[in-house]
Amino acid sequence: xFNKAHTWMILVMTTLIIGCxxxxxxxxxxxxxxxxxxxxxxxxxxxxVGLRDxxxxxxxxxxxxxxxxxxxAANVLPAxxxxxxxxxxxxxxxxxxxxxxxxxxxxxxxxxxxxYDNFTIPIFRAGAGTQNVLLxxxxxxxxxxxxxxxxxxxxxxxxxxxxxxxxxxxxxQDTGADGHLILYDQAAxxxxxxxxxxxxxxxxxxxxxxxxxxTVILEAGAIEFFDVRGDGRNPxxxxxxxxxxxxxxxxxxxxxxxxxxxxxxxxxxxLPGLRNLSADPTEPLASDYFxxxxxxxxxxxxxxxxHLAAGQRIRLKSTIVDDNGATIDEAxxxxxxxxxxLAALRxxxxxxxxxxxxxxxxxxxxxxxxxxLTDDEVxxxxxxxxxxxxPASRTKWQVVIEQLNLDLEMIPFAYDASWQDGDDPATxxxxxxxxxxxxxxxxx
Numbered sequence: 001x002f003n004k005a006h007t008w009m010i011l012v013m014t015t016l017i018i019g020c021x022x023x024x025x026x027x028x029x030x031x032x033x034x035x036x037x038x039x040x041x042x043x044x045x046x047x048x049v050g051l052r053d054x055x056x057x058x059x060x061x062x063x064x065x066x067x068x069x070x071x072x073a074a075n076v077l078p079a080x081x082x083x084x085x086x087x088x089x090x091x092x093x094x095x096x097x098x099x100x101x102x103x104x105x106x107x108x109x110x111x112x113x114x115x116y117d118n119f120t121i122p123i124f125r126a127g128a129g130t131q132n133v134l135l136x137x138x139x140x141x142x143x144x145x146x147x148x149x150x151x152x153x154x155x156x157x158x159x160x161x162x163x164x165x166x167x168x169x170x171x172x173q174d175t176g177a178d179g180h181l182i183l184y185d186q187a188a189x190x191x192x193x194x195x196x197x198x199x200x201x202x203x204x205x206x207x208x209x210x211x212x213x214x215t216v217i218l219e220a221g222a223i224e225f226f227d228v229r230g231d232g233r234n235p236x237x238x239x240x241x242x243x244x245x246x247x248x249x250x251x252x253x254x255x256x257x258x259x260x261x262x263x264x265x266x267x268x269x270x271l272p273g274l275r276n277l278s279a280d281p282t283e284p285l286a287s288d289y290f291x292x293x294x295x296x297x298x299x300x301x302x303x304x305x306x307h308l309a310a311g312q313r314i315r316l317k318s319t320i321v322d323d324n325g326a327t328i329d330e331a332x333x334x335x336x337x338x339x340x341x342l343a344a345l346r347x348x349x350x351x352x353x354x355x356x357x358x359x360x361x362x363x364x365x366x367x368x369x370x371x372x373l374t375d376d377e378v379x380x381x382x383x384x385x386x387x388x389x390x391p392a393s394r395t396k397w398q399v400v401i402e403q404l405n406l407d408l409e410m411i412p413f414a415y416d417a418s419w420q421d422g423d424d425p426a427t428x429x430x431x432x433x434x435x436x437x438x439x440x441x442x443x444x
Contacts, residue, residue, distance in 0.1 A: 050168065051370040051395070054125055054186060058256040059264045060249055061232040066292040066441035067250050067265050071315050071349035079306060080437040085430065086306040088414045090272050091359055092425035097304035098273045099281070107272065107358050108421070110413040111323075114253065114341075114361045116401040118171045118211070119178050121248050122365035126185040126192065127164035132157040136205040137196045137221030138175035146224050146238060158223050160192050161185055167217065168367055169197040169210040177210025179221070180241055182248050189228050193241035193248040196221030231444045233292040244274070244310035245294030246353045253363040255371040255397060258337070258381070263344035266313070270356035275309040276301035290440040292351060300355050308352050313438045316345035320434045322410045325417055335383035337400050338407040349438060359413055369397040 061067045077083070086097075088110060095104030135143040135156045142155040149158050161183055169179040179196035198207040199214025207219055224240035226232070226247040234245035241248050251268025274297045278285045282298045289296040293311030308314075320342075322328050330339055350361065363369070371378070376386040378396050382403035390399055414430035 050166065050367050052123055052368045053370065056184065056254060056256055057189065057228055058260065060228045062230060062444065064444045065231045066351065067232045069441050070347055071266070071313065071438060072347060074313070074315070074349070074438040077437045077439055082306040083308055083437045084414060084433045084435060086304050087271065087308055088430050089425050089428045090307070091413055092428045094425035094428070096426050097302045097307065099301055099303055103300055105357050109358050112359050112361060112408045112411060114363050114401055114404055114408065116363045116366050116398065120170055120362050120365050121180050121182060121252055122168060122170055122368040123182045123184055124167045124368065125164040126161035126183040129162040130159045131162045131216055132159050133217050133223060134204070134219045135221070135223065136219045138179065138207050138209055140205045142205065143221060148224065160223060163215055163217065166213050166215055167199060168213045169194065169199060170365055171211025173209060173211035175207060175209035179210035180248060190225055191228055191247060191249050192223065192225045194220045194223055195241035234294040236294050239295050242353050243297050243355065244289060244353050246292050250292065251351060251353065251362065253361070255364065255369050258340070258400065259372055263340055265344070266348035267344055267350040268353040268362050269350045270354035270360045271308065271352065272355060272357060273297065273300055273302035273307065274352060274355055275304065275307040277303060277305060291443040292441060293353065297355050308437070310352055311440065312352050313349045313441060314435045315349040315438050316342055317434055317436060318346065320411060321415050321432050323412050323415065325415045325432060328411065334407050335381065335403050337381045337404050341404055363401050366395055366398050369395070371396040371400060
């Protein structure tokens with residue numbers, strides 16, 4: 001939590017340092033949404049081993065895409081209260097409607113978390129030439145190429161750009177990792193997304209899993225590519241490196257966002273078991289996913305009709321409460337980085353893009369994220385006095401996202417005054433919700 005002993009001058013300092021401010025006005029947010037995609041080129045001053053030494057376009061995707069549509073005027077769905085209740089019960093540990101019945105993991109953590117290490121997204125530069133990647137997941141199962149590649153052969157291989165150097169699929173270092181990574185082709189404005197990418201193996205279709213460095217991507221469970229100037233989705237029914245078909249860059253919190261002083265796009269989140277009501281879950285109903293999703297989860301899912309569906313959009317309410325039900329004084333209780341994050345959740349909202357064990361959002365993997373701010377700019381963002389030494393064992397990106405996560409531990413999805421540990425989560429209720437479910441985004 002932001003230390004209240006720090007003075008309000010920290011916020012003033014931050015506004016001066018970051019330039020365009022931290023919590024932008026409605027007019028500023030909507031102007032950012034309408035601004036054509038431009039290339040933001042920060043000065044790379046201290047690239048470390050593996051840290052990204054190139055800039056991404058900012059903001060990503062077309063101005064009329066779901067990822068840049070403002071959410072302030074979007075209508076709340078009539079079923080929002082029921083959907084919030086079902087989600088709250090799941091985050092309290094209710095697995096009644098989760099499938100398969102022998103898979104569900106019990107959680108009791110109704111708070112947001114922003115991933116920045118294992119199970120998030122590293123970004124690498126695409127190099128010259130191509131590499132042919134076998135489609136084989138960490139369990140040794142051959143896969144079929146996405147129709148976007150035009151290759152009708154089980155296992156592929158699929159031609160993608162070569163890596164410009166060493167790459168590392170996300171961890172942990174085992175086959176339980178998602179193994180996500182992005183190769184970004186700057187000249188073509190194209191991201192190549194990988195799920196369960198392999199850089200080290202003991203033999204063909206015998207991956208050692210994620211979290212391992214290599215110069216060649218040997219295998220992957222899924223590969224897809226997207227133009228980051230487009231609408232940020234796949235053709236209908238197609239998945240991607242995300243199960244629901246969205247690009248890995250879509251909704252990802254990037255250093256470019258933080259450096260600019262405003263997150264001018266919607267966020268992406270995951271939660272246990274996205275809705276799938278089909279009698280055959282491998283053939284999802286069209287009513288169980290919404291743009292920007294193009295399909296939904298087929299392996300681990302919920303059969304509750306009020307569970308959030310792939311591509312559904314949520315928005316943070318204008319006034320929020322803490323885990324004691326008290327209204328949060330955001331200006332004094334939360335660090336500036338957290339205020340920036342919450343501003344995005346109000347201005348643009350967030351879309352459900354994947355399954356997870358909790359209520360998880362995505363920031364760039366610490367192994368590649370390169371935050372180009374001075375030590376004092378970082379201190380201002382995390383609510384610490386100028387001159388405070390930063391921990392030598394962490395990158396600036398880690399320091400900032402860790403402070404964000406500390407603050408998020410005081411902001412529940414919903415507040416229930418009667419909840420006691422040991423209660424049946426299937427019967428949990430809430431008194432106040434911090435989120436609401438919105439009408440779907442408009443597809444370009």
